[in-house]
Amino acid sequence: MLQLQSAGYSYGENTVLQDISFTIQQGEIVGILGPSGSGKTTLLKILSHLAELETGSYRINDTWISKNGVLSAPNVISQAMSEVGVVFQQFNLFPHMTVLENVVLPLKLRKKLSKETCRTEAIEMLKSMDLQDKLESYPHQLSGGQQQRVAIARALILKPQILLIDEPTSSLDAAMTQTVIEILRTLNTKGLTLILITHDLIFAKALCQRVIEIGNGRLTKDCVADEYFPTL
Amino acid sequence: MFDYWLKIIPSIVAGFSVSVSVYALTLLFSLPLGLALAMVARTNNKVAVRAVSIFTWILRGTPLLLQLYITMYAVPLIIPMRMNRFFAGTFTFVINYAAYFTEIFRSGLAIIPLGQWQAGQVLGLTKPQIFFHIIVPQMFRNVLLPLVNEAITLVKDTSLLAAIALAEMLRNAKEIIGRDLRMDALVIAGLIYLLFSYLVVMIGKQLEKKYLNQV
Numbered sequence: 001m002l003q004l005q006s007a008g009y010s011y012g013e014n015t016v017l018q019d020i021s022f023t024i025q026q027g028e029i030v031g032i033l034g035p036s037g038s039g040k041t042t043l044l045k046i047l048s049h050l051a052e053l054e055t056g057s058y059r060i061n062d063t064w065i066s067k068n069g070v071l072s073a074p075n076v077i078s079q080a081m082s083e084v085g086v087v088f089q090q091f092n093l094f095p096h097m098t099v100l101e102n103v104v105l106p107l108k109l110r111k112k113l114s115k116e117t118c119r120t121e122a123i124e125m126l127k128s129m130d131l132q133d134k135l136e137s138y139p140h141q142l143s144g145g146q147q148q149r150v151a152i153a154r155a156l157i158l159k160p161q162i163l164l165i166d167e168p169t170s171s172l173d174a175a176m177t178q179t180v181i182e183i184l185r186t187l188n189t190k191g192l193t194l195i196l197i198t199h200d201l202i203f204a205k206a207l208c209q210r211v212i213e214i215g216n217g218r219l220t221k222d223c224v225a226d227e228y229f230p231t232l
Numbered sequence: 233m234f235d236y237w238l239k240i241i242p243s244i245v246a247g248f249s250v251s252v253s254v255y256a257l258t259l260l261f262s263l264p265l266g267l268a269l270a271m272v273a274r275t276n277n278k279v280a281v282r283a284v285s286i287f288t289w290i291l292r293g294t295p296l297l298l299q300l301y302i303t304m305y306a307v308p309l310i311i312p313m314r315m316n317r318f319f320a321g322t323f324t325f326v327i328n329y330a331a332y333f334t335e336i337f338r339s340g341l342a343i344i345p346l347g348q349w350q351a352g353q354v355l356g357l358t359k360p361q362i363f364f365h366i367i368v369p370q371m372f373r374n375v376l377l378p379l380v381n382e383a384i385t386l387v388k389d390t391s392l393l394a395a396i397a398l399a400e401m402l403r404n405a406k407e408i409i410g411r412d413l414r415m416d417a418l419v420i421a422g423l424i425y426l427l428f429s430y431l432v433v434m435i436g437k438q439l440e441k442k443y444l445n446q447v
Contacts, residue, residue, distance in 0.1 A: 050350050050354065081354075081356060082356050086354040092345075094366055095370065096370050105366075106356070109355075109357055109361050158355070
């Protein structure tokens, strides 16, 4: 479960997010929609703890990341944030590492597993993303869709409960978008909570069960997808 | 001529071993020092950033020969001590090259996208883990070519050690010329410099081949 209460954030004098509250339950697929500049990216940064809330509270399961603007201890945050995986719009793969090394790295450094176990688990994860023949490729040798699947594999290798994805379709063609929809649906059926930050309404309609709309830094709508997309 | 060369080569090679020692020690200490200073230069501590900036400005803005003279002859005037020539030469080379490496590393760090740090952060890696596993390897790839250039320049710069009468290769060659009034020693020294820099170029090419085709 992920919960924001009266969350606020500003860059200097410019208020970017104001009084945002919502709760996302385990297993939901939620689209966070809104036009460019509405505050979606800042919200992603807060949910992934790349930015810290200035006001309000943020909770993952029973752990407060920030309560009434006061941060919890770093080890508490680190433990709670291990339940959240993030896939960036630009994927941010490590260009000096192969596909396999990209996925092995978090396992090796976070879980301190043996080299062989890390390798086996990473290969399994990459196989599930249909990337078994790209293990030794470097990110620049992959298509946009393949890079995204590596990024998803890397985010999932630590077995988070929640996956945040920023603009999942921005570098995909129609066929690849369909593949990603299928991959994400399969992950969701296994219990993974998906939070998709997007402005692609067709993609959101195809996948999301619920929509949270942000406009001018405020929550303007929070409803089930069928109610949000009646005419699409 | 062959007999004469056999006679003078041991002295030139002895000088070459001094040059190689200074060369290796300079790289050994100036690379980590340059990396540390480049990291300081990217912090928010204005005093430290300014101090690094002044350090690199002075060291890169004055001749290496002048810096050697200052360490060897001016420092003992201020701090009464007997300056060891090898130490003076190596110390000066280390801080001079550290200044250049600082700027090279700084530029290499500056072009790594913020997203690389963020990717490490969301994977729950610590700052040192992100720095040493994600940032530093990419930075080295970014700066490999200028680093190899500096390593080649350093081969030739070691000849400046002759100016503080350190018995390196060029100084020994010069002594042989003064004694025998023949220029063979200079030819041999020139050939050794060429071979040494060729070796550095080859190592650089191997590193390029290994690392620069990955990104």
